[in-house]
Amino acid sequence: MATRNRRYKTAIYEQFARIGKAISNPSRLELLDLLCQGPRTVEALAKEAGLGLANTSQQLKALREARLISAEKNGLFVTYQMADQRVCQFFRSLRSLAEAQLAEVREITRCFLESREALQPVDREGLLAKVRAGAVTVLDVRPSEEYRAGHLPGAISIPLKELERRLADLPRQREIVAYCRGPYCVLAVEAVQILKARGFTAFRLEDGVQDWQARGYRLAVGEESTPRPRSRRQI
Amino acid sequence: MATRNRRYKTAIYEQFARIGKAISNPSRLELLDLLCQGPRTVEALAKEAGLGLANTSQQLKALREARLISAEKNGLFVTYQMADQRVCQFFRSLRSLAEAQLAEVREITRCFLESREALQPVDREGLLAKVRAGAVTVLDVRPSEEYRAGHLPGAISIPLKELERRLADLPRQREIVAYCRGPYCVLAVEAVQILKARGFTAFRLEDGVQDWQARGYRLAVGEESTPRPRSRRQI
DNA sequence: GTAGTACTTCACAATATCATGAAATACTAT
């Protein structure tokens, strides 16, 4: 009787721990974070996370066995993706718990931004107000597939890699707000650094698309209509 | 440059993984679940989770190092508690993710309830409506400290251990709804089994106090005013 | 002081997880 209760509890907590184990490894967390942005192939994931191919494959297997992600084979490629939107949400809640509880997270971020001379007073709410009012040019610096999968309405897409080449596409008079995948993605930090070096007034929006969506705002999908934004209200 | 980005990412994901590691062990999860119900001493936790004392102490240390719980020493006793309400919330989101993604969780629960002959059609929303309308006697079968720390308004407290002795305190004509800590706590299951064997009409409410609170309902705190509930509206 | 209680730490063997390179598999194009 009591033994059966114990067996039940043990079995249940073992199941919960499967998910804990899946997210107990930094590489797996990075892969999960990348997959929150959209489906990827094994190679793309390995490259972005800086991992070996065999390693990546094994970590993905572990995530799949915890049912956090799913795989789909198209010809030669295997495309991994989130098993469910809930997993994204769970990852975000892990992230915010870590921010809240672990001073180290805040400290590491502060050091990094300082070293990149990017410790501007990023007035988040103020920026958001400007963004909503259309008073700034909103720039999405993620790879274009990600932009196509979903972006802030009115944002223009210039992937970080093309930024130096395409500076002419950006208006010089207006402030620029760059965003990427979220607070721990470095793309927007680098973009702002480049833009400032070229004389633009640029800021970084900490939120990524996922966070934006999680706050209840809509995303736009597909190609942008024109590379140069009109001055109409954007969001 | 790229190296510095990598170092930053690695450092950040390592921090996130600290929390993952903390919740990657079934015993630690059980301790965390218990602590969601309220503060406990090491001995109480060890006993409830069926763990050795040394083991419990070490697991608690691990949880503390991930800043999920905190300890306070009063004289001879060390009382552990949740570091923050957010941690409870995170635990609940882990639990619901596991329910959603892992068929095994549902299967294990189904088997357990079946083996306890408790697989009644527990019409959750219907029960909740009855509970709100005060059409049933609501029975809290958790230890009385937990009742005192917070319970459903109008619920009466009879800890499972005292239930057999105190059956006279329960009205025979009305339906009884027993609840405990939540869907994976066995107290209410056992209570319903005892009550049914004694001729009562009893059901189990899957929600625990935490879930109830998370749904936005208020809890009552302190002692109950009378051991026998009046027939007025309760919630 | 001594005894007793609550808890922590240590040492350790059993087990699990890790990342890596090499081999195997699965599929496409020719």
Place this chain on the structure above:
DNA sequence: ATAGTATTTCATGATATTGTGAAGTACTAC
């Protein structure tokens, strides 16, 4: 068939985690 590409699996040594019993610490009561 053959070559080539994407991915998985295997084998392995290095490292980390697990739970246990024994020893140590911290505090209280007398």
